[in-house]
Amino acid sequence: GENVEQHPSTLSVQEGDSAVIKCTYSDSASNYFPWYKQELGKRPQLIIDIRSNVGEKKDQRIAVTLNKTAKHFSLHITETQPEDSAVYFCAVPRYGNNRLAFGKGNQVVVIP
Amino acid sequence: NAGVTQTPKFRVLKTGQSMTLLCAQDMNHEYMYWYRQDPGMGLRLIHYSVGEGTTAKGEVPDGYNVSRLKKQNFLLGLESAAPSQTSVYFCASSYSTSKGGFGTEAFFGQGTRLTVV
Numbered sequence: 685g686e687n688v689e690q691h692p693s694t695l696s697v698q699e700g701d702s703a704v705i706k707c708t709y710s711d712s713a714s715n716y717f718p719w720y721k722q723e724l725g726k727r728p729q730l731i732i733d734i735r736s737n738v739g740e741k742k743d744q745r746i747a748v749t750l751n752k753t754a755k756h757f758s759l760h761i762t763e764t765q766p767e768d769s770a771v772y773f774c775a776v777p778r779y780g781n782n783r784l785a786f787g788k789g790n791q792v793v794v795i796p
Numbered sequence: 797n798a799g800v801t802q803t804p805k806f807r808v809l810k811t812g813q814s815m816t817l818l819c820a821q822d823m824n825h826e827y828m829y830w831y832r833q834d835p836g837m838g839l840r841l842i843h844y845s846v847g848e849g850t851t852a853k854g855e856v857p858d859g860y861n862v863s864r865l866k867k868q869n870f871l872l873g874l875e876s877a878a879p880s881q882t883s884v885y886f887c888a889s890s891y892s893t894s895k896g897g898f899g900t901e902a903f904f905g906q907g908t909r910l911t912v913v
Contacts, residue, residue, distance in 0.1 A: 716899030727886065727904040728839070735898050773838060777899035782827050782890050783854075784902055788838035 688776050690787035697764050698795050705790045707774030708756040717750055717757045720773045722789070728773060732759070764794045798822055802887050802905035809877040809912045817872040817908050819887030826892045828870035829854075829902065830862060832883040839886065845870055846892065877912045884909050 687710040697703045707717075718733035734741045734748045734757065741748050747760040761768055771791050775784040803818045819828065829844040841854030843862040851862045859881060861873045870889075874881060887905040894900055 715897065718899070718901065727906050729904070730901045733899075733901065775902075777893075782893050782899050782902075783829070783841065783844055784899070785841070785855075786831075786839040788836060 688774060688785050688787040690772075690774055690790050692790065693788070694791045694793070696793045696795060699764055699766065701764055703759075703761040703764055703768070703792055703794075705759045705772055705774075705792070706756055707758065707776075707787055708754075709776045710755065711776065712752075712755060714776045716777055717748065718775050718784075719746075719748060719759045720775065720786075722771045722773065724770070731772075761792070764792075766794050766796055768792060769794045800887055800889055800903050800905040802885075802908050804908060805906065806909050807911070809874075809910065811877060811879060811912060813877050814873070814875050815877065815910075816874075817885055817887075817910075819870045819872070819889075819905055821868055821870075821889040821903070823889060823903065824867070825889035825903075826867075827890045827902075828864065829888045829890075830860070830870065830872045831886045831888065832856065833886060833907075834883050842872065842885075879912045882910060882912045 689708045715736035720728040721731045722728040732748050745762050750757040771789045773789045774787045777784050800821045826847050830842040831839040840856050842860050845851045845864040848867040863871045885908045888902040890902040891900045
């Protein structure tokens with residue numbers, strides 16, 4: 685099955701600084717790369733995704749970059765705010781199948 | 797439009813008891829999934845379904861059964877609960893792949909916190 689790894693497991697940043705989380709995957713046929721955010725006690729929700737035919741995508745303070753050769757994609761959060769504190773999961777589906785394999789998550793803590 | 801709704805939200809079971817978790821979605825999604833979430837383990841797929849009347853095993857299917865008799869509902873059953881099944885269970889649904897075979901967003905229910913004592 686798909687092997688999905690996230691690093692670092694925990695990241696603490698000062699409010700206003702940037703945060704970067706990296707996700708590596710094993711299946712070179714993977715073509716869709718979403719990031720989900722889960723606040724404490726809540727459900728995971730999609731915050732940004734990217735397809736394999738695009739190298740970077742931005743949405744206000746968040747961005748995702750994809751390196752297909754190295755098989756990793758990263759979540760970038762700029763000007764971090766306390767409400768960015770959460771667990772972030774990357775996920776990778778099998779090609780032609782929307783069955784998602786999730787990483788173990790990154791805990792991001794924004795220090796006011 | 798309620799999205800994905802799970803029932804119940806909390807449940808405590810004794811070892812050996814059985815129960816069924818219900819998931820309902822009103823987005824006409826073809827795919828439905830059951831995940832369990834344990835501390836430090838992320839989201840692990842138990843079973844999933846690609847359409848009405850179909851089910852398939854995920855990563856951790858042992859001890860669970862599922863059924864999808866109607867497109868909008870996906871049931872997860874525990875026949876004989878064990879303490880190892882103490883977890884938070886999430887149901888999710890999505891469309892099938894988009895044109896070109898790309899994945900699509902999964903929408904999650906609010907979760908069911910199950911404790912087996």
